[in-house]
Amino acid sequence: MSQDLSTSNRTALVFGGSRGIGAAIARRLAREGHAVALTYASRADKAAEVVADIRAAGGQAIAIQADSADPHAVTAAVADATARLGPLQVAVINAGVYRGSPLDRFPLEMLDQMLAVNIRGVFLAIQASAAQMVDGGRVITIGSNTAVRGGVVGSSVYAMSKAAVATLVRELALDLAPRRITINNIQPGPIDTDITTGIVDMLADRNPLKRIGHPDEVAALAAYLAGDEAGYMTGASLTLDGGFSI
Secondary structure: OOOEHHHOOOEEEEEOOOOHHHHHHHHHHHHOOOEEEEEEOOOHHHHHHHHHHHHHOOOOEEEEEOOOOOHHHHHHHHHHHHHHHOOEEEEEEOOOOOOOOOHHHOOHHHHHHHHHHHHHHHHHHHHHHHHOEEEEEEEEEEOOHHHOOOOOOOOHHHHHHHHHHHHHHHHHHHHHHHHOOEEEEEEEOOEOOHHHOOOHHHHHHHOOOOOOEOHHHHHHHHHHHHOHHHOOOOOOEEEEOOOOOO
């Protein structure tokens, strides 16, 4: 795409934007003036809530059903988003799954699912998005602080997948640099979402700041990376975990 960031329609695509961190990012980018397309795997009701919130605030948003484990769904989501909203300025790849199990009981199906969504799905989302992105655009992945430090039995494959994302982002920065497209990776620690329901106090106690993060804090960093002021940062992984991985 030869169209430049400064003259393009402000369109953002958030993979995995129906709940938690992804929903917070979709809402924040909409407040920043982007027309937002968000994908969801199964919770159409949650996706509809995010779209309704954005529209009620005067923004533009659409929801697209797409399972990130399905390569065809990923590329179709990009095609749908750009056909309806225009070339991409920002792509946020937040879709991911967490499954945990000790080594001796780790099933092959669980391994395959996590690799399909957390690694293959991320690569394909970046590849498809970049092909429909204006020059000077932004790609943002949502990784995990487990790429730096896990410390929980059963989280090995998840940590491996997120370390792969960090490496992928670092190397793809070279591929995208000639078009002035930046790519950066946010590595959140424990965040107050449905994944941490029931274990917030335990996680907060282990954290140096004695709390866990809020999705809006991740969204704020994503908004910075999506903006003009972050134009000189690329290939970076930024850990946002209250000191959890120190």
